[in-house]
Amino acid sequence: MMIQLDSLTYCYPGAPPVFQDFCWQAGTGEAWAVLGPSGCGKTTLLYLLAGLRFPASGGVRIAGHPLARPRPHTGLILQDYGLLPWATVRQNAELGLRVRSFYGPDGKHAPEKFQPQADLQVWLERLGLTPFQDKYPAQLSGGQRQRTAIARTLALKPDLLLMDEPFSSLDAPTRAGLQNLTLELWAEQKLTLVVVTHAIEEAVVLGQRILLLEAPPNRQPQVIENPAARQPDFRDTAEYNEMVQRLRRLLEAGG
Amino acid sequence: MKRRDLALATLALLLVWQLGAYLLDKPILPGPLAALQALLYELLYGDLLEHLLASLWRVFASTALAIALAAPAGLALGQSKRLNNLFAPLIYLLYPIPKVVLTPIVLLFFGLGDLPKIILIFLILFFQILVLVRDQAAAIRPELALSVRSLGAGRRALFRFVYLPASLPAILTALRQSVGTAVAVLYVAELFATHRGLGYYIYLNGSTLYNYPAMYAGILALSLMGLGLYFGVDWLESKLCAWQSVT
Numbered sequence: 366m367m368i369q370l371d372s373l374t375y376c377y378p379g380a381p382p383v384f385q386d387f388c389w390q391a392g393t394g395e396a397w398a399v400l401g402p403s404g405c406g407k408t409t410l411l412y413l414l415a416g417l418r419f420p421a422s423g424g425v426r427i428a429g430h431p432l433a434r435p436r437p438h439t440g441l442i443l444q445d446y447g448l449l450p451w452a453t454v455r456q457n458a459e460l461g462l463r464v465r466s467f468y469g470p471d472g473k474h475a476p477e478k479f480q481p482q483a484d485l486q487v488w489l490e491r492l493g494l495t496p497f498q499d500k501y502p503a504q505l506s507g508g509q510r511q512r513t514a515i516a517r518t519l520a521l522k523p524d525l526l527l528m529d530e531p532f533s534s535l536d537a538p539t540r541a542g543l544q545n546l547t548l549e550l551w552a553e554q555k556l557t558l559v560v561v562t563h564a565i566e567e568a569v570v571l572g573q574r575i576l577l578l579e580a581p582p583n584r585q586p587q588v589i590e591n592p593a594a595r596q597p598d599f600r601d602t603a604e605y606n607e608m609v610q611r612l613r614r615l616l617e618a619g620g
Numbered sequence: 621m622k623r624r625d626l627a628l629a630t631l632a633l634l635l636v637w638q639l640g641a642y643l644l645d646k647p648i649l650p651g652p653l654a655a656l657q658a659l660l661y662e663l664l665y666g667d668l669l670e671h672l673l674a675s676l677w678r679v680f681a682s683t684a685l686a687i688a689l690a691a692p693a694g695l696a697l698g699q700s701k702r703l704n705n706l707f708a709p710l711i712y713l714l715y716p717i718p719k720v721v722l723t724p725i726v727l728l729f730f731g732l733g734d735l736p737k738i739i740l741i742f743l744i745l746f747f748q749i750l751v752l753v754r755d756q757a758a759a760i761r762p763e764l765a766l767s768v769r770s771l772g773a774g775r776r777a778l779f780r781f782v783y784l785p786a787s788l789p790a791i792l793t794a795l796r797q798s799v800g801t802a803v804a805v806l807y808v809a810e811l812f813a814t815h816r817g818l819g820y821y822i823y824l825n826g827s828t829l830y831n832y833p834a835m836y837a838g839i840l841a842l843s844l845m846g847l848g849l850y851f852g853v854d855w856l857e858s859k860l861c862a863w864q865s866v867t
Binding site for chain 2: 412415435437443444501
């Protein structure tokens with residue numbers, strides 16, 4: 366089991382709890398989409414999984430271990446602003462590796478035998494970033510920026526990839542291309558994937574299992590199985606359209 | 621700006637100066653050539669170099685001190701709303717006070733020597749850097765810090781990869797804006813209670829010794845120092861903050 370939430374409660378001050386005694390599990394190698402309206406706690410959930418926020422009670426276990434700090438093998442990709450504006454594509458992609466020379470994968474001291482750089486060039490080429498490697502984020506398109514964020518994350522060889530609305534500011538063809546790339550990398554790297562999104566279509570394309578969140582407090586996880594998502598050209602099938610409509614009804618009923 | 625245009629502007633200034641000297645034809649306004657000659661002569665055979673170095677040292681020491689104290693304070697204020705709420709009114713009151721009027725007080729308290737001059741320039745630079753770094757640090761997107769933290773960065777790495785590079789442009793902008801004021805205040809501060817520094821040198825030669833070429837040499841030296849510092853900050857900015865000028 367990659368992710369286990371055990372009766373987790375999380376509140377922001379002066380508001381009803383976002384999660385109350387919330388239990389949820391995600392298996393290793395699964396592709397999950399977390400779908401819900403804004404304010405439902407999607408991003409909070411992702412930050413909890415990343416070890417950037419901590420629950421008031423209950424626990425988060427990743428790969429069997431309680432989470433006390435960001436975990437070295439968890440990658441996080443945010444919608445925007447995740448790249449350093451003062452660093453080039455290459456420097457941004459290197460960032461995780463350079464941080465590792467400050468701190469080891471245990472989050473403490475750098476082990477002497479740790480070798481950065483190894484696969485970086487491979488990732489830059491794989492993601493088509495080599496021609497832009499000396500450009501700054503401001504000089505890139507949104508798609509190239511997210512590719513850089515992906516390269517930075519995958520260079521650290523994660524087993525769990527968390528994404529927060531990763532493609533929602535992109536135009537439709539770029540978005541579809543990056544969604545396909547994500548699924549390709551998910552299968553190839555044997556990742557466990559959790560994508561948070563407010564877009565029903567994105568959830569249906571990326572999530573073989575979809576976790577539906579509603580207005581707080583979330584108590585019971587609502588899980589919709591979407592096993593057909595791994596088919597090629599799933600977007601063109603009737604099942605895809607049915608699933609989109611089903612989720613839309615569910616979200617409307619919940620709202 | 622093109623180098624050629626700068627050279628032309630320099631030439632135009634020198635021409636106007638030369639013309640003025642020619643028309644006035646009095647010892648209180650020597651031409652640029654005579655002033656340059658005096659500058660070289662005083663640097664090589666007089667004690668101008670010693671005064672120049674004294675002034676430079678004061679500027680550098682106060683700049684280093686101001687950066688060392690104001691940049692971390694600015695980062696702390698920019699990152700913590702509570703801290704900023706506590707100090708913002710104080711900064712709001714102190715920031716606009718022209719620090720040069722504090723000269724007599726600083727001199728009374730700190731006496732002779734380098735210290736009072738360094739403190740005066742420090743006061744000017746400190747608030748300038750503090751405010752700009754604070755605003756810059758407050759503008760750092762929380763998403764940026766979070767995603768760098770998710771890569772495993774702790775305090776040290778966050779400082780190195782996020783907060784330091786984010787505050788560099790603010791430090792350099794602050795220096796660029798205040799280096800002129802700093803040199804002006806240095807001049808005023810060096811008029812009192814010292815026998816070293818360009819301010820003293822200019823005053824001595826102009827008002828006591830009536831050695832006008834030497835006075836002009838001192839003025840040139842101080843002007844060139846201010847100009848050089850400004851160019852230096854410009855150069856650092858183009859080296860360290862190249863990302864800001866790309867689109």
